[in-house]
Amino acid sequence: MKNVFLAISVCLALSANTHAQNAKDPKAQAILKEVSTKFKSTKTLSASFKVTTLDQKTKKTDSRSGSIILKGNKYKLMLAGQEIYCDGTSAWTYLKEANEVQVSSADDKTNGISPTNIFTIYEKGFSSKYIGETKIDNVAVHHIELVPDDAKKPYFKIQVFINKTDKIITSAKIFEKNGTHITYSVEKIKLNVDAPDNMFTFDKSKYPGIEVVDLR
Numbered sequence: 001m002k003n004v005f006l007a008i009s010v011c012l013a014l015s016a017n018t019h020a021q022n023a024k025d026p027k028a029q030a031i032l033k034e035v036s037t038k039f040k041s042t043k044t045l046s047a048s049f050k051v052t053t054l055d056q057k058t059k060k061t062d063s064r065s066g067s068i069i070l071k072g073n074k075y076k077l078m079l080a081g082q083e084i085y086c087d088g089t090s091a092w093t094y095l096k097e098a099n100e101v102q103v104s105s106a107d108d109k110t111n112g113i114s115p116t117n118i119f120t121i122y123e124k125g126f127s128s129k130y131i132g133e134t135k136i137d138n139v140a141v142h143h144i145e146l147v148p149d150d151a152k153k154p155y156f157k158i159q160v161f162i163n164k165t166d167k168i169i170t171s172a173k174i175f176e177k178n179g180t181h182i183t184y185s186v187e188k189i190k191l192n193v194d195a196p197d198n199m200f201t202f203d204k205s206k207y208p209g210i211e212v213v214d215l216r
Contacts, residue, residue, distance in 0.1 A: 024127055025127075025129045027130040032162075035162055042191040044191070045189060045190065045192075046070075047190075048065070048186075048187045050063060050187060051079075051185075052182070052185070057179050065079075066080065071197075071200065073086075073088040076200055081097055085202045086106050089106055090103060090106060091104050092201075092202035101202060103214045128144055130143075131159075136171065139163060139164075142162040142164055143160075144160045144162065145157055154178070156176075157175050168189060170185070171183060171184060
């Protein structure tokens, strides 16, 4: 799940409220700021996405589809047999196959990466470079490369592709030091969707016989 959070963080953080403050490339920084400005005004968003992981050593590929709804520090994430709910205070991870829900504090996520901080995780600590304009599925996109200032990060660069017209992240590719490449592709995104607060809490009464594991 850590890699999934990382992938989501990359795309939606930049989409929603982020630009690389340490950037040396004025053009890259200006584009990221335009993306940020567009999404700052949104109260909620929903997105469907695909995460593809390629192990360069074994050449094995794994693809998973999912969806996420965000509202401030609340979120609901659906992915690969799991449902994760967060109301800003507590987080519930429901494992369908085991009929088990794990309860943790909202900020208790590995490496500090989770949907709760995707709007700020990349504000600092990255340099950026504008690579150029290209096309993905016949759509014109800006290609920007981000490099972390911290050499201890598990990845050494991130390639981000931004729709030139809509100013929306279409995909991002994370290059990990262990040879793994993680590509996150946004399939659909909607802004200011209807998202009542009860959407972000887990109702165990709807799951007879469920095992509750409280990790708080």
